[in-house]
Amino acid sequence: MKSIEELSKEMALDEFLKYVDDEQQCPDDYKLTPNTTCDDGDTPQKCSDCWNTALKGIEFKNNSLELFQKKALPTLIKLQKAEEKYKKLNEDRKKLKDKLKEEMNRYNINKWENDEFSITYIAATERSKLDSKEVKEKFPDVFNICSHLSPVAESIRFKVK
Incomplete structure (x- = not known):
């Protein structure tokens, strides 16, 4: 019979408990001394409690x-x-939107709508973006004053490879 040290390296706790249950083994079989005394015919709950106590540590x-x-x-x-x-x-959606954008440009249409949907052309533009990493490095005091934490779910x- 393998020692408790050998079995604990081979099995997870749930596997070990199933094994000793199937084999109807007791902590005494491994020279573990739980705080309770085992009797033949003990309830499954009492055996489980006995094992849990004996396996502490x-x-x-x-x-x-x-x-x-x-x-x-x-x-x-x-x-x-x-x-x-x-x-x-998503690829199909992008192609359809590009085709609509192309047609809107061709006919100089900025907005069109009916009862079911609305299409608005948004021209290319530039945006100002703040590089928070750079601000944090160059102006840590300003970064700390102006930044705040917000919860993220x-x-x-x-990723599909």
Whole structure:
């Protein structure tokens, strides 16, 4: 029989607990001394509590990444397909808008609307943009006085390769 040290390097905690449950093993089998006494026929809850007490301080293999990959794979595949469709639709949308822009330029139309939609031509222009990184480096006091933090919602970044 392998030692608790060997098993803790091979298995995650949930895998180990399933293993000892399937094998009907007790902390005493590994020379672990929980604060309770085990009796044959104990309830599953009492056995679970006994194991949890006996395993305090023992570190098991972390399998979070493996579990995530297993559980998330179907979602990732669906997201990949959705991203590919989105990319294609976005390209088609850009082509259609470019064609409309071309026609508006050809006929010198700045705005047109009907009951269903409105189209407005916006001419090219220049914008003033502040480089906050440069301001922070050159004028840290001004940056600190004029900047403020704003909350940003959690998100994920997903790229299709």
